[in-house]
Amino acid sequence: MPHTKDELPDALYSAAQVRGLDASLIAAGTPGFELMQRAARATWRALVRQWPAANELSVLAGHGNNAGDGYLVAVLARRAGWSVRVLAVADPQRLQGDAARAYAEAVAEQVVIEAWDAQSCLRGIVLDALLGTGLSGEVREPYASAIAAINCSDLPVVAVDIPSGLCADTGRILGCAVRADLTVTFIGLKLGLFTGDAADQVGALVFNDLQADPQLLGRAPVSARRLGTGNLPRLAPRAPASHKGKFGHVLLIGGDRGFGGAILLSAQSALRSGAGMVSVATRSEHVPAALARIPEAMVLGTSSANQLMGILEKVSVLVVGPGLGRDAWGRSLLSAAANAPLPQVWDADALNLLSEAHVSLPKGCIITPHPGEAARLLGMSTAEVQADRPAAARALSKKYTAVVVLKGAGSLIASPDGRLALCHQGHPAMATAGLGDVLAGLVGALLAQGMDAYDAACLGVWLHANAGAQEGKSGRGLAASDLIPAIRQLLEEQAPCLK
Structure with missing residues (x-):
């Protein structure tokens, strides 16, 4: 079930902890590609809710599973009759595992896939599927130029899992970062989505746990707890005879x-x-x-x-x-x-x-x-x-x-x-x-x-x-x-x- 920013879970995780949760879900029997499909569907639903009159999508895809999510969102948009184009910032032939399978689905669906360059034109809704939570060092080329193009486009921007260039652990901008209007994040909330530079980059936040086993989530270590009405400490009521x-x-x-x-x-x-x-x-x-x-x-x-x-x-x-x-x-x-x-x-x-x-x-x-x-x-x-x-x-x-x-x-x-x-x-x-x-x-x-x-x-x-x-x-x-x-x-x- 998706959550808005005002009804998010309490637990906040590091990127490594979320990767551990992802691995635990796969080990417990949920195939990695099924998780990727769930992430794509969650992103697509959130995107359509946010911009119900839109009909055009530009996906900027990098490497790894973040790119895989992007290719699968492109498939869903294509099936919905949207005009869709994927601009591949990383060579899709080098994708591996589930991400390669997602790319193959996009090819089979006849999604237009082009190599990104500085002259590429962005149109419609822009989907940031560039870097994801694995980034630790400063953003390098060609990603820095792609992020600059997104930020200069003056188009609505959706980030998959986290705005590219934002550190999932600290909320620090790693050289440059996408300024998203909407971020759809999965499995566990990343601490870096809520502190540091995050407030200027994340936009509206939607969370989807991808149907993760609540018991598995409950056993996992966390980095921090988000304060909300459900977990606030409370003062006790006062007795009538108080002074x-x-x-x-x-x-x-x-x-x-x-x-x-x-x-x-x-x-x-x-x-x-x-x-x-x-x-x-x-x-x-x-x-x-x-x-x-x-x-x-x-x-x-x-x-x-x-x-x-x-x-x-x-x-x-x-x-x-x-x-x-x-x-x-x-x-x-x-x-x-x-x-x-x-x-x-x-x-x-x-x-x-x-x-x-x-x-x-x-x-x-x-x-x-x-x-x-x-x-x-x-x-x-x-x-x-x-x-x-x-x-x-x-x-x-x-x-x-x-x-x-x-x-x-x-x-x-x-x-x-x-x-x-x-x-x-x-x-x-x-x-x-x-x-x-x-x-x-x-x-x-x-x-x-x-x-x-x-x-x-x-x-x-x-x-x-x-x-x-x-x-x-x-x-x-x-x-x-x-x-x-x-x-x-x-x-x-x-x-x-x-x-």
Whole structure:
């Protein structure tokens, strides 16, 4: 059965793991050519659903099974009365096994097959059957030129299994990649379809398991889990006799001169996400604004770390970093927080100071870096982080023995015990300042209400991303504070306060 992007399975695999699943299906009795035919039929159905009035197809075929899928889709289009042409980027005489058999079927069906060159004209719907998931190095010629021609064609593009040139494991573009309007992927979802550069390349995503045995899929190792409504951690309902003391006391530390808004956004988010009590430690100049904006919060004007000692004994969770700055004031407050044996969320300048090795990270901490901060923490470039986001998230989690939220398109949550979750929701309108402050406060509130670090990070990231997707529908001009009421609404939908 096909799945749309909003009803996909949870399991995410590497390319090698999917190849293992494919081999297991064949070993269990499903011939490889039958799987190829199922993939072609799934692609053809998705293509026709997407463009029901179309009647012309240009297939760019490479080598291997991806090309075999393309030749079989061409056969189906030919039988449906479409005008079909296959442009062979790789010599079809060199195809082997099931792919060679698929080519033979296309020849028998009298599909027009021509050698591709730079002058070849693309028409109708373009089917990318060039490279598939086996690609590991940079795209080479003639494939690079074929991909460029697809991207310049201004025609609807369907990718078979994965857009050619996109790494199935990391979502990195390997030199160049097809920009698809529709991707039809098979057997198991590839992690690289959801993070890194994938959001710009995949288009609408349709998944078909090719009738794989669910028990076989259930036994297979996975790379990560996709966060969705069916597997989200949930807060328990509240008892009728509940009081504020049962739902934690969050202390948010930050807001140096010129950055007071960041800590107030974070505090407002923590309050609206269900924390029992919220306190803010910030510069004294910001106290009047804080009380005016969030009268429910207790606000401590703080000039030195010594002033934190009393309140640190009364709170249950710390959120450190929004607007903290990197000067002596921020360093002293961060040092005090680092010595407090409490669950903590570190964000923004707390991470920049951490990368300078002036402080140590408490145990049981959550850190929420964007790619630039992650690069500083790992001592590498931002490009290197983005080239393999799953590896970077895991490396950070191991280095700091912390739960890591690597933000960005396809946010990743990594746990020191090896678990990796992915959230692919969101909206381009979220590219604005302050959203990280809102996320930090939200995750701190979930910790305060009794969730463990990994669950709080997963639920917080999902709520934040989906609130952004909801509010982003109004387009540009999204403000970080717009997310806070939407987060509250989504949290109630996912975990009602009352049974």
